[in-house]
Amino acid sequence: MSEIRVPTLGESVTEATVATWFKKPGDTVAVDEMLCELETDKVTVEVPSPVAGTLSEIVAQEGETVGVDALLAQVSEGDAAPAPAAKKEPAPEAAAEATPAPSSAGGDTTDVMVPTLGESVSEATVSTWFKKVGDTVAQDEMLCELETDKVSVEVPSPAAGTLVEILAEEGTTVDASAKLAVLSSEGGAAAAAAPAASEASAPAPAASGGKDVENAPSANKIMAEKGIDPATVKGSGRDGRVMKEDALKATSAPAAAASAPAPAASAPRAPVSSDDASREERVKMTRLRQTIARRLKESQNTAAMLTTYNEVDMTEVMALRNEYKDLFLKKHGVKLGFMSFFTKACVHALKEVPEVNAEIDGTDVVYKNYVHMGIAAGTPTGLVVPVIRDADQMGFADIEKAIAEKGARARDGKLSMAEMQGGSFTISNGGVYGSLMSSPILNPPQSGILGMHKIQDRPMAIGGQVVIRPMMYLALSYDHRIVDGKGAVTFLVRVKEALEDPRRLLMDL
Numbered sequence: 001m002s003e004i005r006v007p008t009l010g011e012s013v014t015e016a017t018v019a020t021w022f023k024k025p026g027d028t029v030a031v032d033e034m035l036c037e038l039e040t041d042k043v044t045v046e047v048p049s050p051v052a053g054t055l056s057e058i059v060a061q062e063g064e065t066v067g068v069d070a071l072l073a074q075v076s077e078g079d080a081a082p083a084p085a086a087k088k089e090p091a092p093e094a095a096a097e098a099t100p101a102p103s104s105a106g107g108d109t110t111d112v113m114v115p116t117l118g119e120s121v122s123e124a125t126v127s128t129w130f131k132k133v134g135d136t137v138a139q140d141e142m143l144c145e146l147e148t149d150k151v152s153v154e155v156p157s158p159a160a161g162t163l164v165e166i167l168a169e170e171g172t173t174v175d176a177s178a179k180l181a182v183l184s185s186e187g188g189a190a191a192a193a194a195p196a197a198s199e200a201s202a203p204a205p206a207a208s209g210g211k212d213v214e215n216a217p218s219a220n221k222i223m224a225e226k227g228i229d230p231a232t233v234k235g236s237g238r239d240g241r242v243m244k245e246d247a248l249k250a251t252s253a254p255a256a257a258a259s260a261p262a263p264a265a266s267a268p269r270a271p272v273s274s275d276d277a278s279r280e281e282r283v284k285m286t287r288l289r290q291t292i293a294r295r296l297k298e299s300q301n302t303a304a305m306l307t308t309y310n311e312v313d314m315t316e317v318m319a320l321r322n323e324y325k326d327l328f329l330k331k332h333g334v335k336l337g338f339m340s341f342f343t344k345a346c347v348h349a350l351k352e353v354p355e356v357n358a359e360i361d362g363t364d365v366v367y368k369n370y371v372h373m374g375i376a377a378g379t380p381t382g383l384v385v386p387v388i389r390d391a392d393q394m395g396f397a398d399i400e401k402a403i404a405e406k407g408a409r410a411r412d413g414k415l416s417m418a419e420m421q422g423g424s425f426t427i428s429n430g431g432v433y434g435s436l437m438s439s440p441i442l443n444p445p446q447s448g449i450l451g452m453h454k455i456q457d458r459p460m461a462i463g464g465q466v467v468i469r470p471m472m473y474l475a476l477s478y479d480h481r482i483v484d485g486k487g488a489v490t491f492l493v494r495v496k497e498a499l500e501d502p503r504r505l506l507m508d509l
Contacts, residue, residue: 001056001074001075001076001077002050002051002053002074002075002076002077003071003073003074004035004047004049004050004071004072004073004074004075005069005070005071005072006038006047006066006067006068006069006070006072007045007047007068008068009038009040009045009068013040013068014067014068015040015065015066015067015068016038016039016040016045016065016066017038017039017040017063017064017065017066017244018036018037018038018060018061018062018063018064018065018066018072019036019037019038019039019044019062019243020036020037020062021035021036021058021061021062022034022035022036022037023035023036023055024055024058025055025056025057025058026054026055026056027054027055028053028054028055029049029052029053029054029055029075030049030052031049031050031051031052032048032049032050033048033049034046034047034048034049034177035047035048035049035055035072035073036072036073038066039243039244044122044123044175044243045122046122046175046176046177047072049075050075051075051077052077053075053076053077054075054076055073055074055075056073056074056075056076057073057074058072058073059071059072059073059074060072060073108184108185109164109182109183109184109185110158110159110161110182110183110184110185111179111181111182111183112143112155112157112158112179112180112181112182112183113177113178113179113180114146114155114174114175114176114177114178114179114180115146115153115155116176117146117148117153117176122175122176123148123173123174123175123176123236124146124147124148124153124173124174124176125146125147125148125171125172125173125174126144126145126146126168126169126170126171126172126173126174126180127144127145127146127147127170127171127284127286128144128145128170129143129144129166129169129170130142130143130144130145131143131144131163132163132166133163133164133165133166134162134163134164135162135163136161136162136163137157137160137161137162137163137183138157138160139156139157139158139159139160140156140157141156141157142154142155142156142157143155143156143157143163143180143181144180144181146174147286147288148288155180157183158183159183159185160185161183161184161185162183162184163181163182163183164182164183164184165181165182166180166181167179167180167181167182168180168181171284173236215230215235215241215242215243219233219242219243219244219246219247220242222244222247222248222251223242223247223250226247226250226251228247228250228251230242232250233246233247233250234246286381286382288381288382288384289381289382292382292383295443295444296441298444299441299442299443299444300441302444303442303444303447303479303480303481304479304480304481305441305442305477305478305479305480306477306478306480306485306488307439307440307475307476307477307478308475308476308478308485308488308489308492309437309473309474309475309476309492310473310474310476310492310493310496311471311472311473311474311496312471312472312474312495312496312499312500313460313469313470313471313499313500314338314455314469314470314471314472314499315469315470315500316499316500316501316502317338317341317499317502318455318470320502321336321337321338321341324336328396328397331397332397332400332401333401334397334400334401334404335400335404336396336400337400337403338429338452339375339399339400339403339427339429340396340399340400340403341396341499341502342427342429342450342452342495342499343373343375343388343391343399343403343427344396344399344498344505345494345495345498345499345505346371346373346425346427346450346495347371347373347391347392348494348495348498348504348505348508349490349491349492349494349495349498350371350392350425350491351392352490352491352494353483353487353488353490353491353494354367354368355367355447355482355483355484355487356425356447356448356476356478356483356487356488356491357371357424357425357447357448358424358447358482359424359445359446359447359482360445360447360479360481360482361445365482368424370390370392370424371390371391371392371424371425372387372388372389372390372391372422372423372424372425373387373388373391373423373424373425373426373427374386374387374388374423374424374425374426374427374443374446375387375388375403375406375407375426375427376426376427376428376429376443377406377407377410377411378432378433379410379411379413380411381413384410384415384420385420385423385426385443386406386407386409386410386415386419386420387419387420387421387422387423388402388403388406389422406419423443423446424446425446425448425449425450426440426443426446426448426449426450427449427450427452428440428449428450428451428452429452430451430452430453430454431452431453431454431455431472434454435453435454436453436454436456436473437453437473437475438451438453438475439451439475439477440475440477441477442477442478442479447478447479447482447483448476448477448478448479448483448488448491449476449477449478450474450475450476450495451474451475451476451477452472452474453472453473453474453475454472455470455471455472456470456471456472457469457470457471458471474492474495474496476488476491476492
């Protein structure tokens with residue numbers, strides 16, 4: 001007998017609600033087959049079966065709130081479990097579900113499932129189908145492409161055959177265990193059966209689109225308390241299922257509408273001539289780009305953002321780096337870059353000006369006695385901000401290793417949501433792209449972000465002489481609701497002083 005327990009839910013998450021059981025007592029389950037779905041305030045978590053066997057008992061029913069490591073169910077291992085034989089009803093249903101596929105396809109069928117999407121990613125959007133119903137496909141040939149908030153995932157064909165049915169059309173949001181399509185291993189028979197299969201499956205979306213699915217219990221509770229008609233709430237879950245976050249959005253929608261009666265819909269796109277329209281291309285924004293756009297606009301709408309500028313002479317930092325970079329690489333196995341200097345300088349300045357490292361929570365100011373440094377990283381799909389936790393307790397080598405590791409994971413699309421949350425201050429380096437000066441936008445709910453820029457030789461007046469020095473413009477954007485101009489300027493001056501004389505970092509001056 002194997003126990004099914006609540007998995008680790010993420011940082012600061014201590015409980016979850018059992019949203020849906022995909023299996024019932026007596027059902028046979030395979031290894032890694034999804035048993036149930038849990039909901040937290042942040043994410044939806046699916047619980048797989050660790051063993052093959054029979055679901056013998058469900059301990060936590062739908063709608064119950066459970067803690068981390070709580071017992072959810074028990075699975076009897078082995079094929080000869082008595083539960084399925086005692087239950088007469090599941091067997092005909094299983095037979096009924098199993099028989100139509102071979103008859104409609106005219107041969108053995110293979111299900112095309114959503115591949116593993118990565119840590120903390122529970123759903124994706126079908127962006128493009130490369131094949132259509134009736135097409136013959138080879139094994140490992142790309143069938144479609146999925147988009148998540150972080151990465152794009154291509155779905156290869158698990159077997160050679162004919163695509164007889166597409167269950168998730170372009171634009172559909174699917175969960176991590178959803179079925180995307182059905183393949184038949186018999187080419188000729190499957191091709192003939194394909195039109196019939198697609199016609200037979202056509203009414204299914206219409207039936208599921210009528211809210212004929214069970215919403216999440218937590219969502220039902222919220223909608224009942226707020227008096228919201230479930231039919232008016234658009235669900236983001238499987239088959240249009242209303243999730244907790246959908247209900248929360250619906251509760252805040254009236255207030256948002258009252259405070260902002262003229263949203264973007266009141267400013268339609270200007271008319272375009274037919275000659276120009278024929279030369280335009282309309283492409284749907286990726287989910288990551290939509291998330292970036294929404295968060296940046298929220299930042300502008302919420303914070304009283306202001307930017308102050310200064311410039312820093314990089315002579316000493318560059319000399320120190322050139323002198324010790326080879327020894328640094330040999331000892332620590334990582335290159336010595338500029339980001340560790342800037343991170344240490346910001347940590348030093350944040351200790352003197354703690355409000356830049358704080359955030360507003362309602363009518364309270366939350367001061368943080370730690371520095372979780374966000375390092376903005378550009379990826380092929382958009383800008384992400386992985387967080388280096390407790391950067392104030394790290395040395396140069398640890399910071400460089402963390403930046404290199406987070407940057408590689410960001411480019412590969414393997415960052416988890418937890419790795420991009422909880423930052424208290426952010427550094428953005430636009431200089432790697434050649435930017436000379438910019439005004440960075442805050443990463444809410446943070447109160448400050450430092451913008452680095454291109455290092456450029458410029459003539460400077462030093463000691464009554466004009467000399468050429470490598471100079472960089474620095475920009476600090478801050479929330480004026482919590483950070484005064486004096487504090488912002490002081491912060492930027494302390495960063496400048498630490499970089500122009502790195503010995504100050506050692507002396508804590």
